Amino acid sequence: MGAVAIAGVAGGGIAGERLPIFDTHVHYSQGAWDAFSPRKALDALEAAGVERALVSSSPDHGTIKLHRAAPDRIVPILRPYRGEVRSSNWIDDPKLIDYLEARLKLGVHKGIGEFHLFDLPGSTATPQVRQMAKLAAARSLFLHIHSGPGPVEAMFRIEPKSKILWAHAGFTTPPAEVGALVERYRNLWVEMSFRAHSIMPGERIDPAWRDLFLSHPDRFMVGTDTYVSDRWAVYIGLVDEHRAWLEQLPREVAEKIAYRNAERLFGK
Numbered sequence: 407m408g409a410v411a412i413a414g415v416a417g418g419g420i421a422g423e424r425l426p427i428f429d430t431h432v433h434y435s436q437g438a439w440d441a442f443s444p445r446k447a448l449d450a451l452e453a454a455g456v457e458r459a460l461v462s463s464s465p466d467h468g469t470i471k472l473h474r475a476a477p478d479r480i481v482p483i484l485r486p487y488r489g490e491v492r493s494s495n496w497i498d499d500p501k502l503i504d505y506l507e508a509r510l511k512l513g514v515h516k517g518i519g520e521f522h523l524f525d526l527p528g529s530t531a532t533p534q535v536r537q538m539a540k541l542a543a544a545r546s547l548f549l550h551i552h553s554g555p556g557p558v559e560a561m562f563r564i565e566p567k568s569k570i571l572w573a574h575a576g577f578t579t580p581p582a583e584v585g586a587l588v589e590r591y592r593n594l595w596v597e598m599s600f601r602a603h604s605i606m607p608g609e610r611i612d613p614a615w616r617d618l619f620l621s622h623p624d625r626f627m628v629g630t631d632t633y634v635s636d637r638w639a640v641y642i643g644l645v646d647e648h649r650a651w652l653e654q655l656p657r658e659v660a661e662k663i664a665y666r667n668a669e670r671l672f673g674k
Contacts (some may be wrong), residue, residue: 519550
């Protein structure tokens with residue numbers, strides 16, 4: 407992945423150049439289709455210097471449309487949500503495994519998610535969730551999980567061979583707790599969508615986050631989470647929020663988090 411040169415923009419300590427980005431949390435769901443055609447969505451990625459994106463959608467047809475328009479830029483993952491199957495009830499969906507297996511026959515998806523596992527007793531205990539974990543492990547697919555720390559650990563107990571991409575670094579989970587999980591589970595990676603302001607609450611990166619990134623530079627990635635169409639309208643700004651804190655890390659570490667880690671996991 408080559409750097410995207412933009413005059414007057416500094417990225418990662420190199421003047422006149424901005425870091426390329428592999429965005430690991432993009433949705434192209436039905437609510438965005440009217441306002442953002444595949445071409446317009448791809449133009450937004452291009453304008454933001456996002457050279458690859460991990461994309462899911464509700465339903466999956468949006469992801470496939472975007473992938474077919476730019477197969478070298480879009481990495482599909484399969485979200486279980488569609489129709490009346492949503493974040494609140496997908497774990498009990500009797501057709502879940504049949505749906506996943508049918509869509510996976512397309513042969514393009516690199517994972518399952520993003521899906522929500524709420525910190526409630528039993529959220530990971532349904533037969534559907536357990537079967538999904540086994541299915542993903544058997545096919546070496548990533549699980550993109552929106553949850554607190556508890557469900558992440560529960561999924562590793564269900565299937566120790568799971569490969570998990572943890573959305574939003576747990577959303578409110580502090581860096582020390584994120585770091586403890588990263589150290590405990592070698593197949594856990596973390597994307598930082600919605601965390602830019604906690605990483606850099608002012609003009610300087612928070613020391614605890616900086617220390618965590620320096621200690622585990624191979625385990626973190628960035629994301630934007632375009633879960634509503636309004637976020638597509640401000641997409642460049644969402645990406646640049648991450649560049650702001652990445653610029654305060656050593657160049658080698660910044661490049662890993664910006665795109666190299668995701669390239670290693672999902673391909674160039």
